[in-house]
Amino acid sequence: MAHDEIIAHYSALARDADAGRTVADCGQDAFEQGRFGAAGYAELGVLPEAAVRASLGCGNPVAVAELRDGEVVLDLGSGGGIDVLLSARRVGARGKVYGVDASLDMLALARRNAEQAGAANVEFLHGTIERVPLPDRSVDVVISNCVINLSGDKAAVLAEASRVLRPGGRFGVSDVVAEGALDPEARAAAERRIGCVAGALPVPEYRRLLAAAGFTNVRIALTADHGDGVHSALVQAVKPAAPPQVEIRPMRAGDADQVLAVYQAGLDTGQASFETVVPRWEGFTAARLPGLRYVACDTGTGQVLGWVAAAAVSARPVYAGVVEHSVYVHPDRQARGIGRALLAAFIAAGEDAGVWMIQSGVFGENAASLALHQALGFRVVGTRERVGCHRGLWRDVLLIERRSAVTGL
Structure with missing residues (x-):
């Protein structure tokens, strides 16, 4: 009708x-x-x-x-x-x-x-x-x-x-x-x-x-x-929980400039990645799964404060439920629960989508990121020693993963 x-x-x-x-x-x-x-x-x-x-x-x-x-x-x-x-x-x-x-x-x-x-x-x-x-x-x-x-x-x-x-x-x-x-x-x-x-x-x-x-x-x-x-x-x-005056929602194409700005601010700290310059939006979005990307926004201004997204680890069917993720919060907005809210929403959405394992790498010196991930069920499964030289220093990378208790059992 x-x-x-x-x-x-x-x-x-x-x-x-x-x-x-x-x-x-x-x-x-x-x-x-x-x-x-x-x-x-x-x-x-x-x-x-x-x-x-x-x-x-x-x-x-x-x-x-x-x-x-x-x-x-x-x-x-x-x-x-x-x-x-x-x-x-x-x-x-x-x-x-x-x-x-x-x-x-x-x-x-x-x-x-x-x-x-x-x-x-x-x-x-x-x-x-x-x-x-x-x-x-x-x-x-x-x-x-x-x-x-x-x-x-x-x-x-x-x-x-x-x-x-x-x-x-x-x-x-x-x-x-x-x-x-x-x-x-x-x-x-x-x-x-x-x-x-x-x-x-x-x-x-x-x-x-x-x-x-x-x-x-x-x-x-x-x-x-x-x-x-x-x-x-x-x-x-x-609807994903969030700190006061913050909302977690799916990432949109219109967020591109702000997402990349948060990304660059994270890279500039020297503790987020071996990368030093963010890719263009076309490269960013092409490399990540379309349904598992979220932003944290200020409810008053709409400003993007952080983001989380994932990439498939392999095109082979056996790895269909395994993803590699990244989570970034603008350095000026860290230690306010935004990263935790983003990561919790991402984990729940991943389980809805059939993801049974989330993995990533964290610099050993990035204690805040490591603590955040461990608080939400990630564990360190190994260390790649001196895997790359970054800003003149050889860096170790801790390999972390989280296995779902509800998906892929």
Whole structure:
């Protein structure tokens, strides 16, 4: 369905729920079998009847969001408000829950439900999930229930979720996914049966889009099986943690000049590498893997403060999960936790991508770098003695590596 058709469809369902009529979105049979709607919730007795009746989800994201007292939560496509109201109970009076929906009828229904429930810590906003009407880094948790699959621009939705989350924030949604790419016949059969499959992403594509939006620690757990390779699923991810006023995000082509400036500043210390002059951007980017490169930015100015990236160690298939990395923080910004945040994000993203070993070399005199790596699980596996003459001195290089405890076992 087109965007306007989706809004009209859900607006009609909101009016049905408000009028006390039965509401079923993805096929009545599916609702009766407990696959969709409110069947997955255990706390329905505390909610207004209209909120329960308007539940059109495919799971219970609140149950896996691990909400804490005082947190700020955003529900993408909040509908009649069931997940907002349940979240509001969990975050308590010190917390706040926002619901965003494009349907004015759904918003009116949700506001009435919130008033009936006595929920003073909620706010429903008119907007789209592709363009959320909230500031950057303003929420702790993003949830959603069977809505992202309806969007025609899922990359924009996930980018918005990342934008509004604070560093360290969590993403936990229920959605409809496909195990793999559905052929037209299978997709048509699933649509006829449950009605809301047209936008279901294959699991690998969902993972790719989450990574591109900057998320790590991605987990996709299939729940209900709807046949033809279509499932409900719980999708969880994390926005990388960072020190105050710093954000970790994927490196972009527009960062080129600043990344190379940080690189050169590191080389100028004489403790980072045998190199003395940075390459041109074309050479830099061609030598590094496209999906495992991040920058640390000042949230006020956007200035790049540091970066981390990796190169494949070999084109041979046996080394597919082995990479060699570099991490640089501008000398003026060191000892502030930026390097640790970059390296932690890189490790998590690498494990999501199937990396089982990260390796590198460190000058023995670079005690700060060695300590950072050892704190995050790297170990020294050997020393290459007098491997090169740098600035008139023969230097030893310590070989370090980190083996994943979750990937490649």
